[in-house]
Amino acid sequence: MTLASTLPSLPGTEGPLTNAEVLRIRNDFPILGTVVNGKPLVYLDSGATSQNPSSVLEAEQEFYEQRNAAVHRGAHHLAVEATDAYEDARTAVAGFIGARAGELVWTSNATEAINLLAYSMSNASAGRGGEAARRFALAPGDRIVVTEMEHHANLIPWQELASRTGAELRFIPVGDDGALRLEEAAALLTPATRVLAFTHASNVLGTINPVHELVRLARNVGALTVLDACQSVPHLPIDVKALDVDFLAFSGHKMLGPTGIGALYGRAELLNAMPPFLTGGSMITTVSMERAEYLPSPNRFEAGTQRISQAIALGAAANYLAETGMHRIEAWEAALGERLVQGLSGIEGIRVLGPAAGTGRIGLASFDVDGVHAHDVGQFLDDRGIAVRVGHHCAQPLHRRLGLAATTRASAYLYNTTDEVDYFLEAVSGVRSFFGVR
Amino acid sequence: MSSNLEQLYQQIILDHAKERHGAGLLEHDGEGIVGESHQLNPVCGDEITLRAVVKDGGLRSVSWDGAGCAISMASASVLTDLMVGLRRDEVIALVDTFREVMRSRGKLEADEEVLGDAAAFSGVSRYPARVKCAMLAWVALEESLLAANH
Numbered sequence: 001m002t003l004a005s006t007l008p009s010l011p012g013t014e015g016p017l018t019n020a021e022v023l024r025i026r027n028d029f030p031i032l033g034t035v036v037n038g039k040p041l042v043y044l045d046s047g048a049t050s051q052n053p054s055s056v057l058e059a060e061q062e063f064y065e066q067r068n069a070a071v072h073r074g075a076h077h078l079a080v081e082a083t084d085a086y087e088d089a090r091t092a093v094a095g096f097i098g099a100r101a102g103e104l105v106w107t108s109n110a111t112e113a114i115n116l117l118a119y120s121m122s123n124a125s126a127g128r129g130g131e132a133a134r135r136f137a138l139a140p141g142d143r144i145v146v147t148e149m150e151h152h153a154n155l156i157p158w159q160e161l162a163s164r165t166g167a168e169l170r171f172i173p174v175g176d177d178g179a180l181r182l183e184e185a186a187a188l189l190t191p192a193t194r195v196l197a198f199t200h201a202s203n204v205l206g207t208i209n210p211v212h213e214l215v216r217l218a219r220n221v222g223a224l225t226v227l228d229a230c231q232s233v234p235h236l237p238i239d240v241k242a243l244d245v246d247f248l249a250f251s252g253h254k255m256l257g258p259t260g261i262g263a264l265y266g267r268a269e270l271l272n273a274m275p276p277f278l279t280g281g282s283m284i285t286t287v288s289m290e291r292a293e294y295l296p297s298p299n300r301f302e303a304g305t306q307r308i309s310q311a312i313a314l315g316a317a318a319n320y321l322a323e324t325g326m327h328r329i330e331a332w333e334a335a336l337g338e339r340l341v342q343g344l345s346g347i348e349g350i351r352v353l354g355p356a357a358g359t360g361r362i363g364l365a366s367f368d369v370d371g372v373h374a375h376d377v378g379q380f381l382d383d384r385g386i387a388v389r390v391g392h393h394c395a396q397p398l399h400r401r402l403g404l405a406a407t408t409r410a411s412a413y414l415y416n417t418t419d420e421v422d423y424f425l426e427a428v429s430g431v432r433s434f435f436g437v438r
Numbered sequence: 439m440s441s442n443l444e445q446l447y448q449q450i451i452l453d454h455a456k457e458r459h460g461a462g463l464l465e466h467d468g469e470g471i472v473g474e475s476h477q478l479n480p481v482c483g484d485e486i487t488l489r490a491v492v493k494d495g496g497l498r499s500v501s502w503d504g505a506g507c508a509i510s511m512a513s514a515s516v517l518t519d520l521m522v523g524l525r526r527d528e529v530i531a532l533v534d535t536f537r538e539v540m541r542s543r544g545k546l547e548a549d550e551e552v553l554g555d556a557a558a559f560s561g562v563s564r565y566p567a568r569v570k571c572a573m574l575a576w577v578a579l580e581e582s583l584l585a586a587n588h
Contacts, residue, residue: 037442375482375507375571376447383443391482405483405505434443435508436452 016331017324017414025324026415028053039385042420047203047364047411048389049253050234052317056256059316063309071308072282072299086308089315090298096318097229097248097265098239105264105271105298106311110230111153113249113264114197116301117226118157119277121195125165129275136224136274140166143193145185145223147209148174148401149202152394154228154249158197167194174401178205178354185217193223200232204393204409205354206337206361208232211243224270230254234413235333235362237326240265252310257317261310264301271297278303321414329414333363336412336421340365343425349432353402364411366393369428371437374406380434381408384427445561446568447508450516454555455508460518463489464501470494473586475578479570484510488578492586496525500579507571509562514575516555526583532556533576540569 017025026032029051034041043051063085069078071086087101094104107113123129124136138144144158148171162169172185180198189196196218201208211227218225227245232238234255240248247270252261266274276283276294280303285293294300321329341357344350349370355361369377378390389409392399399405410424432438466472470493478485484506491498500518504511521529536556539548544564548557562572 373484373507375484375509375568379446379565379568380443396483399483435447436456 015328016335017328019417022332022415022417026417028055028320029415030054030057032415036385036387037383042384042386042423044410044412044416044420044424045387045389046234046254046413046416047231047409049259050256050413051415052256052258052313053320055320056258056313056316060258060309060313063312068309070305082308085312085315086306089311092315093263093311093318094265096238096322097233097250098241099265100268102297103240103265103268103271105266105301106306107249107262107264107301108260108307109253109262110228110249110251111157111262113262114154114226114228115157116264116277117247117249117266117274118161120274120301122161122164123275123277129273132273133275138162138165138167138194141192142167143190144169144195144197145172145188145193146170146196147172147180147198149180149205149207149395149398150197150199151203151228151230152396153230154197154199154226155397158195172198174205174398178202178207180207180209180214182210182213185214189217189221189223191221193218193221195226196223197226197228199228199230201235201362202354202395202398203231203364204366204395204398204407206341206364206366207354208236208360208362211245215244231362231364234321236330246270252314252317255314255317256320257314258310261307261314266297268297271301274301276300276303280304282306324414332414333412336416336418337361337363337365339418339421340410340412340425343421344428347425347429349437350428353407363413364409366407366409367428368404368407369431372431372435374408376435377408377428377431380431381424381427384423386424386427388424446565448558448561450555450558451508451512454512454515457515458511459515460500460502461504461515462501463487463503464491464499466491470498471586473582473584475581475585477574477578477581479506479510479574481570482507484571484574486510486514486574486578488514488575488582490579490582490586492526492583496523497521497529497583502575502578504575506574507568509559509568509571510574513556513559513572514578516558517575517579520554520556521579529579529583533580536576537573539563540572 031051067081069082071083091101094101121136124133125138173181175181215225225245226247229248229250233250248265253259283300283303338357344352344367351368353366374390391406470491474489476487486504488502502514539546540563542563548560550557559572562568
């Protein structure tokens with residue numbers, strides 16, 4: 001799929017990234033040289049948004065300096081150049097997840113991708129799209145299943161869809177170990193289930209969910225599968241065909257790309273049968289004053305002038321990750337994640353959420369500091385130049401399940417070093433004494 | 439230890455965050471008019487329910503129930519000490535003064551003569567993300583007074 005993964009096993013192209021390579025990688029990211037409160041920035045908030053390498057920033061600038069034009073219209077030189085660059089980016093990003101270009105719809109972000117799907121189903125439920133779209137239509141008696149660990153982006157669109165169609169929304173609960181209770185999933189996925197939407201990796205717990213097992217359960221009852229891959233596409237090698245999901249959503253800004261761009265992957269035959277969500281220019285074939293015919297996917301879902309520079313920059317980001325090697329990035333982050341979880345677990349008064357170190361989890365750790373609110377923890381760390389996320393991480397139901405209002409999350413990426421993790425751990429060990437808790 | 443951080447989290451704030459004067463909602467004993475307000479900061483989940491009792495144009499009591507960061511909890515505690523016993527117009531004037539300091543991005547230093555322990559929150563104004571934390575209880579008191587008016 002990627003250049004790096006098709007190379008024979010040369011020294012330095014297998015196993016985790018090395019410290020020397022990570023230091024070289026850091027030089028590609030101008031912002032990592034920032035000084036915060038007189039201290040070097042330690043950026044451990046990539047789970048919220050990642051930083052951009054120069055190649056991504058340059059791709060965006062180069063587009064505006066040399067190719068800026070509307071795509072898919074106009075016959076002039078710049079329009080052709082812009083369209084080529086835009087579609088090349090689609091091919092690159094689709095290839096990055098093992099999809100074909102026609103199966104990748106550009107959206108503003110993952111939230112919009114999931115909403116696009118939910119609203120398309122809503123339109124199908126209202127009779128739009130004709131016979132071909134009936135498999136997307138929901139009605140009272142139908143069921144949508146999500147999980148208790150979903151980000152609000154993969155929960156609220158389904159709540160709304162259920163409300164609009166009369167379908168019921170159920171969820172697979174999370175166990176005390178931070179994993180889904182699979183034994184309950186089988187009972188929840190009745191033949192009435194039409195959609196199973198779940199996250200590949202939890203943005204709070206770090207848990208990597210058993211996609212194959214869940215897809216198998218959904219397939220058994222004929223339900224469509226929707227994977228929130230926001231926390232997996234940036235960090236793990238992803239092949240949509242191997243995952244065998246029907247739909248998959250992810251955001252560009254979490255994978256070294258700019259904000260304002262994300263994508264919805266869908267199996268081609270499904271996308272081509274779905275009624276559009278946003279309508280207008282660039283998504284039609286013929287239009288009369290009464291009605292319109294629509295282009296096939298992906299254009300049918302891309303109404304209006306698109307996020308051209310963002311798509312091109314995201315293409316550059318996917319190429320950067322592919323050239324670095326997703327297997328190597330995954331291994332490096334697994335090591336950082338284990339260091340984070342083990343280190344935090346060893347500090348008095350710290351409760352780390354999610355599965356134990358060494359089990360299937362991505363390179364992040366959310367934790368509670370006994371006696372100190374997450375906001376205060378975040379402020380204390382910011383004073384030392386450390387950027388983390390605090391709050392409910394857009395997962396209020398999960399926090400309620402864990403009996404917490406807010407937690408602190410450190411999330412690593414390919415550019416983080418073991419020294420940074422150690423500096424962070426040392427800082428955390430000083431939090432409780434600063435706030436006079438011990 | 440950094441002086442910036444210590445300016446933000448002054449000892450007086452850390453103490454109030456622990457002692458939490460006024461914490462625990464008081465049952466109304468029938469004297470005066472009760473006003474109540476619930477405030478939530480959706481960004482971090484900090485919340486407070488504040489109950490004010492007004493009698494003869496003055497604030498007879500303040501009590502509250504809340505969960506949140508040291509800044510928001512200390513601010514509610516300090517407010518309780520500062521406000522009880524004041525006339526309604528004095529309370530409103532103090533809320534306005536405090537808000538002005540909080541919104542000043544570090545340009546205004548609170549007058550301890552006027553704001554008492556609440557002057558310790560001056561450092562918060564340099565951290566725009568935390569101003570809402572400091573203001574939570576004050577907004578709740580303002581709304582409680584409005585509620586008691588009706």
